[in-house]
Amino acid sequence: MVYVRRDASGSVLSVSAEADDLHPEAADAHAPEVQAFLGRLGDDNPLAGTDLGLVRVIEDLIDLLIARDLIRFTDLPDAAQEKLMARRTMRRSAGSLDLINGDNEVL
Incomplete structure (x- = not known):
């Protein structure tokens, strides 16, 4: 609120x-x-434009750490797990509809 x-x-x-x-x-x-x-x-904030790109970098970093067994997905807080899963689901759905290319850029 x-x-x-x-x-x-x-x-x-x-x-x-x-x-x-x-x-x-x-x-x-x-x-x-x-x-x-x-x-x-x-x-008006020059940093705001970089936020979305940085989010993707962080997601990729988390995936890399998990793939190398440095962290487990379940080590993340519940809220972070939920947000990551929601984004993965949305990305997968968008990819299956061919609305975005491999770099997640809108076509």
Whole structure:
């Protein structure tokens, strides 16, 4: 749950982790308008553009460590296991539909 401040047209102007005088309205952090606002913030951040690529590097690194028996998948926290499995499933599904090529670039 986050708290938002909106303009007269209802667009999100700012988001806060805590309710205060400027952010009185509770909103789901995954709500489309909150995600859109956060996405606009990322446009100004030069590091945000590298995040997706870095995520793939980390996934590949985890796979390599597992393949070399340096860690076990079950050594990872439950939340990390769930996220990795969800991404693998999505990648496999997208690959079977031929929507992405081997580098996971959208065609």
